[in-house]
Structures are given as C-alpha cells and as structure tokens.
Amino acid sequence: MDLPVTVWVEGLDKSAKARDIEVVLTKKGAGGGFADGAELDKANLTFVWAEKTSVSHDRVTAVNLLKADAWKNMTTPPKQRFSGTPPERDGTGLLPPADYGVRNGVVVKYLVYPDKIWQEPDVRFDVTRDHRAKAWFKNGDGAWPAPALDLPFSTGDEKSNDDADSQTPNPLDQSKAPNNAGELFYQDASGVPAAASHDHFSLRANIKEFVHVRFDGVKPKGGWWSPASPVQDGARCSDKYEYHCRHTLQKDGAGKWARTTGDANETDTNDIGDGHIAIGDNP
Numbered sequence: 001m002d003l004p005v006t007v008w009v010e011g012l013d014k015s016a017k018a019r020d021i022e023v024v025l026t027k028k029g030a031g032g033g034f035a036d037g038a039e040l041d042k043a044n045l046t047f048v049w050a051e052k053t054s055v056s057h058d059r060v061t062a063v064n065l066l067k068a069d070a071w072k073n074m075t076t077p078p079k080q081r082f083s084g085t086p087p088e089r090d091g092t093g094l095l096p097p098a099d100y101g102v103r104n105g106v107v108v109k110y111l112v113y114p115d116k117i118w119q120e121p122d123v124r125f126d127v128t129r130d131h132r133a134k135a136w137f138k139n140g141d142g143a144w145p146a147p148a149l150d151l152p153f154s155t156g157d158e159k160s161n162d163d164a165d166s167q168t169p170n171p172l173d174q175s176k177a178p179n180n181a182g183e184l185f186y187q188d189a190s191g192v193p194a195a196a197s198h199d200h201f202s203l204r205a206n207i208k209e210f211v212h213v214r215f216d217g218v219k220p221k222g223g224w225w226s227p228a229s230p231v232q233d234g235a236r237c238s239d240k241y242e243y244h245c246r247h248t249l250q251k252d253g254a255g256k257w258a259r260t261t262g263d264a265n266e267t268d269t270n271d272i273g274d275g276h277i278a279i280g281d282n283p
Contacts, residue, residue: 247259
C-alpha cells in the first residue's frame, strides 16, 4: 500500500463523549521490521450529531411561545425576533400581517451530541435549509402566468440553497452556538413584504432543514436561492426535517397583501406544517 492514504470512517451512532472512538492501525503480516499484528498508529475520533427535539409551527403568540418549556431557554439570537415590542415575528404559525409582511413561522430546536463538544475550539455549527419552491404573481383575474420562481432542490445530500443569514457576519435566525445544555435554536418565517406588488400571489414550498458542522473554527455557510450554485459547506450532522409552506394572497384595499382564507385557521392554501406537498404546475 502506498502512503499516505485517506481512510473514511462512518459513524453509526453519536459519541457519548469527545474522542471516545479509537481507531488503531495494525500490521498485517510480518516484515519491514514489524511483527504481524503490531500496532503502527492510533487515532481518537468523535462522532458528532444533532437531534431535532422540538418544533412549533401551529399558531402560538410570541409571548406564549417563550413561556413554553421547550423554548424558555432560547438563545439570542434568535430570541430577539420573538421578544421585541412589537415582536419582529409574533410567534409561529400564520403570523398576523404586520410591518414584516405576511409570513408563516416555524421554530425548531436541536440537541447536539456529545455533551460539550461545542466547547472544542474548532467545532462550529449552523442550521441550513434546502428549498423546492414555486411562486406566481398575477394582475387581474385571468389565468396564472408561468412561475416567477422555480427553485429545485439541490443535487447532493449536503447542499443547501436557502440560507441567506449564514452569508452575514451575525445571523439573526439561529443560535450562534449551542447553549450550555447543548440546545441549538432556529427560526424561519417564510413570506413576502407587506406592500403588494401585484393583485395576486401564490407560493408552494417544500423545505429540508438540517444541521451541518465544521472542525476548523469556521462557521458553515449555506447558499441563497440559486439553482445554479447551491452550497455545500462542512458536513451534515443531523437528519433532515421536512416541512412545507403555502401562501395564497391578494392585494387588499390598502395596497397590502392579505391571505385569501383569513388569518385564523390554516388551510390547504395558507399553512406551514410537517411533511412535503405536491408543488404542482399551477397555484
């Protein structure tokens, strides 16, 4: 065998503590000054993982959200988006139309393993998303035109195409790092600005959300709404949480977007929830 050689090791379960996996290189057969079975080298590995432990996508006000046990220890960010006066995101579910527009909100919590791995100097986490989305705009009551946006899922298991905040120095949509309990929080509020640019708007989106990690002291980044150049940065270290979002909006008398089905109850045209939906060719 020619040296050096790269060896990939697949972790089948998360580590209980840092460096708890030992890999030993041994000699096979006698010769070269080493006996058969002689230990030549040794390395200790850590299998890092993050598990989704809580999610809120039904309608809960920001005040009640932060009172709930699952969210009371939310880090800042993203807590500041729920705790302002008024909050920038008023909780989860069908958010009441406000200055931030018409949006459907979700918040997710992950638990990172092994314990205290985030205190290692070079370990950095980020929550990212990969999107499959179509969006349509139209004026008047005629047929819908071709979609203004047709974003496919990325090719490849670890790429993302919907992670604008990770491109900024101080992302506001998620924890900078896990808290002392190992909890990592993430929020999303898909939608459009308050001012209506057309008479009608429709969005159908499927999302795959996951945690990725780097081990060089650099926080991972994701791509941003580009079918041609989704980004893979670091390694995926969680399962993918699959959810969907739908908007069907119309311009109201004040020139702002309003849900066609009102803001009280989710429907099959205005909602956010678990699982993927059929995107279709028309709204």
